Amino acid sequence: MVVAAPAVRNPTPPFSTDEDGYMTCENVRIRDIQNDMDTSPMYIYSKEQLVNNYKAYEEALKGLPSIIGYAIKANNNLRIVEILKDLGSGAVLVSGNELRVAVKAGMDMTKTVFNGNGKTYQELLYAVKCGCLINIDSEFDLEHIVDAAKEVKKTANVLIRINPNVDPEVHPYVSTGLAGSKFGIRNSHLKWFLERIKEEDVLSLVGVHCHLGSTIKKVDIFKDAAEIMLGFINDIRSEGFDTLKYLNIGGGLGIDYERIGEHIPRPIDLINTIRPQLTEAGLTIIVEPGRSMVGNIAVFVSEVIGVKTSGSKNFIVTDGSMAELIRPSLYDAYQFICLTQPGGSIETFDIVGPVCESADFLGKNRTMPTPVEGSGLAVMDAGAYCYVMASNYNMKPRPAEILVDGDEWRIIRRAETFDDMMSLYDR
Ligand SMILES: Cc1ncc(COP(=O)(O)O)c(C=O)c1O
Structure with a gap:
């Protein structure tokens, strides 16, 4: 039997393969963690990669007034959020409970944005009390924010979420900035929003927000959006809103899921394309990275239950499934998969879980070493939108x-x- 080392394709440094063919995270063999744990599957995170990802944004934003608002929806583990808070991060939140996580982590509320197309009144009361920035998403949302601010007797600092109508060229499920999106105001109605805000002392309009989508691989898309948003900012300023200081360009940078060496723009590439316009407009930029902050900090590690063939297809059946990691089933998303230990001859497999659905797969047509029962299997780049779903x-x-x-x-x-x-049952 051929013994092949598992290859971490295009490894990001904390995830690598040691000289004996075992996968490592920082200085720890993943197989050792698996041997010590009495449950499987599991998610394994690298603190070093998380810190490096944050620093890449910090470095990119040097010289610009800015807020890094980590998108907690990507990964809401309290310990991860605490690490980011300690590094200086704020957050973007899409539910009242995400806001509670940010509060629990000790985040600075002036660096947090509460966003969403369906914020409940209770959530808005809490958000106004906390003093975070709040996005206006629709006419009804504006009225709810006004009512909440009056009830709490506190000014709400608001941003208007605008759809720049720029195509992010991504899967339709993660595209959010086009005119037909459920998010954001009706642009042709902007004047109505401005008039309504002027009428209410409890609202202070401090910025505009957009979020184009996720897994974006071209920075020109952000440049186009920023230019359109600056046009809106000029219109708003000309209506006398001199409190306007934030341009929130959302999140959305893609990561190298395929691990084939494709050029994926880095935070510095993104920021540098819009730096001149921001400087000229004298704005504070808010960025809301989720995937590009935490996507590559984790692997999803499961154990092989068995290997079988249907005659025409080979299957690796593992104890990890669409229940713990749904992106492949939900979006047909690709994540690189390798063994955490040496394996046998190289074959082509579908990697599937035990869940009773044909949609339960982690990867299809993967050419890799044949595992034995109990072998560890790692799905790479599993830090964002994996555990949370x-x-x-x-x-x-x-x-x-x-x-x-x-x-x-x-x-x-x-x-x-x-x-x-x-x-959770009643008895
Ligand atoms: C408003 C908002 N900001 C930021 C993000 C984070 O996006 P990403 O994880 O692609 O960086 C999202 C996610 O869709 C979002 O809806």
Whole structure:
């Protein structure tokens, strides 16, 4: 039998393969973590990569007044959010509970933005009390914010979410900035919004916001959007709104899921394309990275239950599934998969979980070493929109999350148990 080392294709430094063919995260062998844990599958995060990703944004924004508002929707693990807060990050939030996470992590509320097309009145009361920035998404949303601010007796600092109608050239499920999107105001109605804001002392218009979509691989798209948004800013300023100081360009930078060496723009490429316009307009920029902040900091690690063939197709069946990582099933998304330890002859497989759905797959047509039962399997780039979308489908408990820091690792969120799931029933 051929023994092939698992190759981490285009490794990002914290995830690599050691000389014996075992996958590592920082200075820890992933197989060692798997051997010590009594639950599988699990998510394993690299603190070093998280810090590096934050610093890349910080570096890119040097010289510009700015706020980095991490999009908590990408990964809401409290310990991850705390690390980002300690580095100086703010946040963008899309629910009242995400706002509670930001508060719990100790985030500076003047660096947080509460966003969403369906914010409830209770959520708005809480947001006004907290003093975070709030996006106006529609006529009804504006009225709810006014009512909440009057009830709390506090001024709400608001941004208007505008659709620049720029095509982000991504999967339709992650495209948000086109005219037909459910997010943002009707642009032709901007004047009505401005008049209405002028009427209300409890509102202070401090900025405009847009978010084009996610997994964007061309920075020109951000440049086009920024230019359109600056046009709106000029219109708003000419109506006498001299409190306007923020241009929030949202998140959306893609990451190298394919790991084939494609050029993916970095934060510095994004910021440099819009730097001259921002400087000229004297604006503070808000960026809201989610995927590009946490996507490549984690691997989803499962164990092989068995290998089988249908005659025409080979399958690796693992204990990880669409219940813990749904992106491949939901968006047909590609994430690179490799073994965490040496394997056998090179074959082509579909990698599937035990969930009772044909849509339950982690990868299709992957050419890789044949694993033995119990081998570790890693789905790369699993830090964003993976754990947060995990469900209990087929009664699968949500997995543990582990943070590696140099030579050390610890469980930052334990796996759910059967008893946890039972504890919600009335008796
Ligand atoms: C308003 C807003 N900001 C930021 C983000 C983060 O986007 P990404 O993870 O692509 O950076 C999202 C996600 O869709 C969003 O809806």
